[in-house]
Amino acid sequence: MPIDFTLNGKRQSVDVPGTMPLLWVLRDTIGLTGTKFGCGVGQCGACTVQIDGQATKSCQTNVSTVAGKRVTTIEGLSVDRTHPVQRAWIEIDVPQCGYCQSGQIMAAAALLQKTPKPTDADIDTAMQGNICRCATYRAIRQAIHRASDLTAKGGAA
Amino acid sequence: MSVAVVNRRQFLKSSAAAAGGLIVGLRLGAALAPEAAEAAAAALPLNAFVHIGTDDLVTLIIHKSEMGQGTVTSLSMLLAEELECRWESIRNEFAPVTPAYGNLGVYGSNSIRSSWQQLRQAGATAREILISAAAQQWGVNRSICRAEKGTVVNTTSGARLTYGALAEAASKLPVPAAPTLKPSSAFKLIGTSVKRLDTPAKVDGSAQFGLDVRLPNMLYAVVERSPVFGGKVVSFDATKANAVPGVKQVVQVSTGVAVIADNTWAAMEARRALAVTWDEGANANVSSAGIRDLFVKLSGQPGAEARRVGDAATALASAAKRIEAVYEAPYLAHAPMEPLNCVAHVTSTSCEVWASTQAQSSARDIAARTSGIAPANVKVNTLFLGGGFGRRAQVDYIGEAVEVAKAVSVPVKVTWSREDDIRHDLYRPASYVKFSGGIDAAGWPVAITARVTCPSFGFGRGGVDSTAVEGITPNPYEIPNLLVEYQRADTGIPTTYWRSVGYSQNTFFMEAFLDELAAAGGKDPVEVRRRLLAGSPRMLAALNLAASKAGWGTPLPAGRGRGVSLVNNIGSFTAQIAEVSVEANTVHVHKIVCAVDCGVVVNPAGVASQIVSGIGTGLSAALKDAITIDHGRVVQGNFNNYRVMRMNEAPEIEVYWVPSENAPGGIGEASTPGVAPAVANAIFAATKTRVRVLPIRLG
Numbered sequence: 001m002p003i004d005f006t007l008n009g010k011r012q013s014v015d016v017p018g019t020m021p022l023l024w025v026l027r028d029t030i031g032l033t034g035t036k037f038g039c040g041v042g043q044c045g046a047c048t049v050q051i052d053g054q055a056t057k058s059c060q061t062n063v064s065t066v067a068g069k070r071v072t073t074i075e076g077l078s079v080d081r082t083h084p085v086q087r088a089w090i091e092i093d094v095p096q097c098g099y100c101q102s103g104q105i106m107a108a109a110a111l112l113q114k115t116p117k118p119t120d121a122d123i124d125t126a127m128q129g130n131i132c133r134c135a136t137y138r139a140i141r142q143a144i145h146r147a148s149d150l151t152a153k154g155g156a157a
Numbered sequence: 158m159s160v161a162v163v164n165r166r167q168f169l170k171s172s173a174a175a176a177g178g179l180i181v182g183l184r185l186g187a188a189l190a191p192e193a194a195e196a197a198a199a200a201l202p203l204n205a206f207v208h209i210g211t212d213d214l215v216t217l218i219i220h221k222s223e224m225g226q227g228t229v230t231s232l233s234m235l236l237a238e239e240l241e242c243r244w245e246s247i248r249n250e251f252a253p254v255t256p257a258y259g260n261l262g263v264y265g266s267n268s269i270r271s272s273w274q275q276l277r278q279a280g281a282t283a284r285e286i287l288i289s290a291a292a293q294q295w296g297v298n299r300s301i302c303r304a305e306k307g308t309v310v311n312t313t314s315g316a317r318l319t320y321g322a323l324a325e326a327a328s329k330l331p332v333p334a335a336p337t338l339k340p341s342s343a344f345k346l347i348g349t350s351v352k353r354l355d356t357p358a359k360v361d362g363s364a365q366f367g368l369d370v371r372l373p374n375m376l377y378a379v380v381e382r383s384p385v386f387g388g389k390v391v392s393f394d395a396t397k398a399n400a401v402p403g404v405k406q407v408v409q410v411s412t413g414v415a416v417i418a419d420n421t422w423a424a425m426e427a428r429r430a431l432a433v434t435w436d437e438g439a440n441a442n443v444s445s446a447g448i449r450d451l452f453v454k455l456s457g458q459p460g461a462e463a464r465r466v467g468d469a470a471t472a473l474a475s476a477a478k479r480i481e482a483v484y485e486a487p488y489l490a491h492a493p494m495e496p497l498n499c500v501a502h503v504t505s506t507s508c509e510v511w512a513s514t515q516a517q518s519s520a521r522d523i524a525a526r527t528s529g530i531a532p533a534n535v536k537v538n539t540l541f542l543g544g545g546f547g548r549r550a551q552v553d554y555i556g557e558a559v560e561v562a563k564a565v566s567v568p569v570k571v572t573w574s575r576e577d578d579i580r581h582d583l584y585r586p587a588s589y590v591k592f593s594g595g596i597d598a599a600g601w602p603v604a605i606t607a608r609v610t611c612p613s614f615g616f617g618r619g620g621v622d623s624t625a626v627e628g629i630t631p632n633p634y635e636i637p638n639l640l641v642e643y644q645r646a647d648t649g650i651p652t653t654y655w656r657s658v659g660y661s662q663n664t665f666f667m668e669a670f671l672d673e674l675a676a677a678g679g680k681d682p683v684e685v686r687r688r689l690l691a692g693s694p695r696m697l698a699a700l701n702l703a704a705s706k707a708g709w710g711t712p713l714p715a716g717r718g719r720g721v722s723l724v725n726n727i728g729s730f731t732a733q734i735a736e737v738s739v740e741a742n743t744v745h746v747h748k749i750v751c752a753v754d755c756g757v758v759v760n761p762a763g764v765a766s767q768i769v770s771g772i773g774t775g776l777s778a779a780l781k782d783a784i785t786i787d788h789g790r791v792v793q794g795n796f797n798n799y800r801v802m803r804m805n806e807a808p809e810i811e812v813y814w815v816p817s818e819n820a821p822g823g824i825g826e827a828s829t830p831g832v833a834p835a836v837a838n839a840i841f842a843a844t845k846t847r848v849r850v851l852p853i854r855l856g
Contacts, residue, residue: 034362074362097225098359099543135773137807
């Protein structure tokens with residue numbers, strides 16, 4: 001039974017077992033490798049995508065559960081790195097190894113949609129599920145504040 | 158400079174073909190559109206590191222792995238400083254394994270140190286060839302020509318030729334003798350905070366890590382490995398595994414049983430359905446408690462002498478006060494964000510691997526040995542590394558992937574789960590140190606003895622493993638009487654480099670014990686260190702800078718304490734001061750001030766990032782979880798029980814450097830060793846509780 005959903009604004013249909021995690025459907029079946037595998041148990045956040053705008057760990061999401069929903073991955077956040085979160089990340093030069101950053105960015109973008117002016121405490125709470133082994137945490141926090149400012153100045157979040 | 162020119166066009170052509178038209182990981186340049194990639198493919202090699210296209214794009218070849226250190230950017234800066242190209246014109250590729258690049262491998266925070274002369278030289282050589290080509294074209298003496306922003310200028314006529322216009326002629330000219338390099342006063346790029354070249358690709362998902370490689374007809378594999386170190390497969394039943402949809406093949410390999418499928422998840426599901434009988438071998442009863450018993454027993458006997466200064470026994474006997482203490486640190490896993498993985502493709506005549514690796518030359522060698530293909534016919538493609546920390550300097554996972562790939566005719570990607578990564582690592586060894594220290598009547602330290610009981614870091618030599626004692630000896634101080642002994646403990650647990658290697662634990666031991674001596678003598682910890690640093694002005698300057706910036710000696714809010722630590726490793730001098738408080742036995746690290754003398758700072762922003770990152774690694778090791786062993790198995794398996802620092806735990810960090818004209822030191826491992834002792838010493842300052850065991854557990 002094909003499973004239909006909207007992926008980065010386009011209709012997507014996959015014919016895979018419904019219990020297959022969305023992470024592996026994205027990476028292996030569809031070929032969008034920006035979403036990363038980090039732990040497989042929902043502990044690290046590297047696989048974070050947005051489902052109907054909610055930050056969601058795709059390694060813990062059976063693909064059958066996204067039928068009819070809107071899935072956004074890092075590749076779909078913007079076509080040209082102009083999403084305010086991406087602009088802020090570039091401005092602050094956040095990434096080091098960069099492996100966790102797709103997940104960090106997707107979590108940050110979801111946070112700003114709900115909370116356009118987050119406090120440090122809001123950020124810490126929202127981002128606690130995303131590990132960065134290079135410890136770019138303070139730069140991420142700074143970039144989220146910056147993205148908030150950029151959004152307020154007219155960028156569309 | 159003598160260089161063997163890589164046949165780059167050939168290389169790109171075959172890679173592109175193998176990748177089905179995709180350029181996989183070879184191009185790192187931000188946002189390189191396919192058409193731009195095609196255009197850049199016309200670039201002409203002026204030497205091994207600088208290729209210039211007729212389109213004016215400059216391709217700089219990066220012969221060190223990028224695992225977050227900013228190598229692509231900082232090495233490009235070294236080349237571009239002398240090349241005088243436009244920064245915006247730069248594209249990058251990772252080097253292939255050829256003699257032109259020597260032994261490819263990244264460890265010991267060596268990328269900038271080993272490239273400092275080499276790459277400025279390569280940039281200068283390419284610039285001189287371009288100037289010669291322009292002079293020939295104009296029929297003028299090259300002395301009136303000058304390179305500037307990607308062009309050569311005729312200073313008499315004002316005429317200009319772009320590097321692209323000169324590339325073809327330049328690529329046919331002989332390589333000149335080593336040109337004179339710029340003095341530091343003329344640097345335009347070096348010393349400035351240049352934005353990372355790899356950031357754009359790392360914010361839109363396009364950066365290609367090892368795990369992201371996709372090739373036509375590629376299959377996906379996982380490997381069930383022996384739960385006990387050194388165990389072997391006796392037999393296995395793959396009936397249920399083979400029944401999982403998508404499974405192609407189940408094969409035995411040296412490390413265990415590989416399941417090959419048409420996607421990663423199917424391979425993982427099938428692996429769970431495998432029934433494997435293991436011969437658990439000699440390590441089946443190894444446990445952390447038993448390892449500690451062995452350490453205690455060995456530490457009761459004299460070890461091999463690692464260092465002797467003065468006469469520590471006599472000085473201790475006559476000391477006004479004598480302090481004894483035992484310090485311990487656990488096994489640690491590397492746990493880079495990107496789990497280990499490797500794509501391999503073996504045919505009857507060739508072997509190609511795609512990997513995020515710190516050790517391309519070793520990767521080529523193990524791929525050749527495993528495949529039976531001559532090294533000349535083995536190709537290693539380097540991708541971005543999602544962290545390395547020393548784990549990816551090992552090539553076991555590459556050899557294993559090649560072995561799996563031999564079972565099929567198509568490329569295979571072997572993916573390690575996080576549990577595989579944590580349970581089949583090669584670990585930072587545990588260590589156990591017995592200290593004695595003496596202070597004189599005035600309260601100053603006069604003698605230290607240290608007996609280090611620690612497995613070797615994997616070098617297997619007899620006598621002293623210098624890595625296992627580094628940080629205790631050498632150390633930054635002039636201690637008048639010092640005796641360091643080494644007892645090698647063989648435990649059956651595999652070990653290797655881990656960010657800052659022996660310093661990662663010995664700096665904790667040494668700096669915390671020195672703090673004990675300072676307290677016993679009633680001395681200020683910074684004062685004691687200053688007194689012992691008479692012979693090390695660079696270390697002293699870093700200490701003084703950190704102390705001044707941290708406000709050492711100034712009042713703190715109630716319940717807070719400051720602790721200091723010093724380390725001189727990887728050619729750099731690093732001082733840290735941590736500010737902590739303790740609440741219900743939980744340690745809060747509020748702030749860390751770090752001052753470093755790492756010689757010439759190539760990219761200040763890059764240095765700051767590496768200091769912050771190294772502190773993060775050190776904080777996880779100091780405060781979070783250890784690797785423990787039960788029945789020859791690693792107990793921890795994922796980030797739930799091998800916890801690492803998260804955002805809410807990240808302290809404020811201030812980074813300063815001592816201005817220096819010295820050649821660059823390393824930076825990637827500079828700040829990790831000093832974190833645990835600075836925090837432990839701050840805990841003592843705040844609570845009078847002495848921490849002697851890592852990870853730190855109070856109460």
